Amino acid sequence: MVPVERDGPVLGVRPYGDRALLVEAGDLAGVAAVREALEAAPLPGQVDLVAAARTVLVVLDRPPADTDGEVLRRLTHHPGRPEEAATVVELEVVFDGPDLTEVGELTGHSVSEVIAAVTSAELTVAFTGFAPGFGYLTGLPGDLRVTRRSTPRTRVPAGAVGLAGSFAGVYPRASPGGWQLIGRTDAVLFDADRRPPALLTPGTRVRFRERP
Amino acid sequence: MLTVLAAGPLATIQDRGRPGWASIGVTRSGAADRPSADLANRLVGNDADAALVEATAGGLRLRAERTVLVAVTGAPAPLDVDGRPAPLDAPLTLRAGAVLTLGMPPVGLRSYVAVRGGVDAAPVLGSRSTDTLSGLGPAALAPGDRLQVGGFACDEPVVDVAPVRRPLVAPVLRILPGPRRDWFDPAAWTALTSGDWLVTADSDRVGLRLSGPELVRQRDDELPSEGLVPGALQVPPDGAPVLFLADHPVTGGYPVLAVVATADLGAAAQLRPGDRLRLRA
Numbered sequence: 001m002v003p004v005e006r007d008g009p010v011l012g013v014r015p016y017g018d019r020a021l022l023v024e025a026g027d028l029a030g031v032a033a034v035r036e037a038l039e040a041a042p043l044p045g046q047v048d049l050v051a052a053a054r055t056v057l058v059v060l061d062r063p064p065a066d067t068d069g070e071v072l073r074r075l076t077h078h079p080g081r082p083e084e085a086a087t088v089v090e091l092e093v094v095f096d097g098p099d100l101t102e103v104g105e106l107t108g109h110s111v112s113e114v115i116a117a118v119t120s121a122e123l124t125v126a127f128t129g130f131a132p133g134f135g136y137l138t139g140l141p142g143d144l145r146v147t148r149r150s151t152p153r154t155r156v157p158a159g160a161v162g163l164a165g166s167f168a169g170v171y172p173r174a175s176p177g178g179w180q181l182i183g184r185t186d187a188v189l190f191d192a193d194r195r196p197p198a199l200l201t202p203g204t205r206v207r208f209r210e211r212p
Numbered sequence: 213m214l215t216v217l218a219a220g221p222l223a224t225i226q227d228r229g230r231p232g233w234a235s236i237g238v239t240r241s242g243a244a245d246r247p248s249a250d251l252a253n254r255l256v257g258n259d260a261d262a263a264l265v266e267a268t269a270g271g272l273r274l275r276a277e278r279t280v281l282v283a284v285t286g287a288p289a290p291l292d293v294d295g296r297p298a299p300l301d302a303p304l305t306l307r308a309g310a311v312l313t314l315g316m317p318p319v320g321l322r323s324y325v326a327v328r329g330g331v332d333a334a335p336v337l338g339s340r341s342t343d344t345l346s347g348l349g350p351a352a353l354a355p356g357d358r359l360q361v362g363g364f365a366c367d368e369p370v371v372d373v374a375p376v377r378r379p380l381v382a383p384v385l386r387i388l389p390g391p392r393r394d395w396f397d398p399a400a401w402t403a404l405t406s407g408d409w410l411v412t413a414d415s416d417r418v419g420l421r422l423s424g425p426e427l428v429r430q431r432d433d434e435l436p437s438e439g440l441v442p443g444a445l446q447v448p449p450d451g452a453p454v455l456f457l458a459d460h461p462v463t464g465g466y467p468v469l470a471v472v473a474t475a476d477l478g479a480a481a482q483l484r485p486g487d488r489l490r491l492r493a
Contacts, residue, residue: 014391014392015388015389015390015391016390016391016441016444016468016471017388017390017441017443017444017471017472017473017474018388018471018473018474019441019474020439020441020471022391022438022439047231047232048231048232048233048234048235048240049234049235050234050235050438050439050440050462050463051235052436052437052438052439052463053436053437053438054436054438055391055436055438055439056439057234057438057439057440057441059231059234059439059441128235128236128237128462129237129437129461129462129463130237130461130463131237131346132233132236132237132238132346132348133236133237134237190236192336192337192348193336196236197233197236197238197337198236198237201235201236202235
């Protein structure tokens, strides 16, 4: 990895075969900055961007050139959209998840305190992955941090709302999963026939609201 | 129209996949051996984007319901039309009622059957590919399915037979450094590029599971998940690398030591459990 001076969000650019480069951005804020800059001004032949916890994968339709590395290292923080322009998605949640009580015990809160903390949090989709339409939501208060279940469930239903580490997430469809389940929503997270197909895309702001 | 009489172990509809959706967790998918799929389309005069059938380990039988032009490429499945041997890598006319049968290829795994006009199916996010990992796209083919022929022909087919390189026994795949090469002991790269690797069971369109020399890591900390590409060679803690193919997950949580060159991904997609391979920088 070639180190760069830290005035922009890019810490370094790693080689990734003959059709991609991996940009090191350090943290979620850096990842968001790199993603926004490359969405606003894509590299020539840029096919896909995969924002993750610390990196952004840039997939190209051609072999990477030296100039790509130079452009990436010089990325600056994109001016960004004004706060009010960011999409806000409200998800109605029934808080009856099988792990809700345990999350309270693990974090030293009552169930109603957990619900209050989750519903008052200003969440943002940091990145996606795991399954089509699954967004990793950041912005939870630090004392809601819980580890994954030691034994994942073989089937988590679609719409299940879970916590793991510093993230919240909603399962777009039934799948195995190890997150601590605190509730469920009827919202359709992913529908390939809808435009856009995913409700949650990187940068989307999310609020959970308790369904009465 | 074509009727599926038998589908073999796995037959799916594939095209060039659905690039551009990785940011919402959708992988590209598409024909695992793309050069072979492209050739099949060219032989029948289709657009490069036309969908075709990817047969796995033969076992596919298709009946033409009207006269159609087809071509079979990829793994050299013994081919016959109504019991008479037919050539691979060449346009074939199937008369209405004729039955095309693909046997088990002696080498290689995936054969491609293109029909002039392309296979029509409902596109999902712009592609007719079956993504076996996420379940997007048409269902895997089953006996009794009827494949509609689309309007994706462009040129008059002009090639009679195409010279092709057959899948090799024990191929050598070229590799390039992956993003986490520095997470491994320098000896790991030597082990990777000098050893014999075996494709183990549990290999599919998602990836090949490999068994071979130990790849010693220099760092034991956990890697936060990061993006994957086809050809990425990821090394989980058990040391058995996974070489990802078309239906790879969008992200993975283990370090990627190396990446197979794009030009050799088709050869990788022809490997089956029990096959051996080598990797060369």
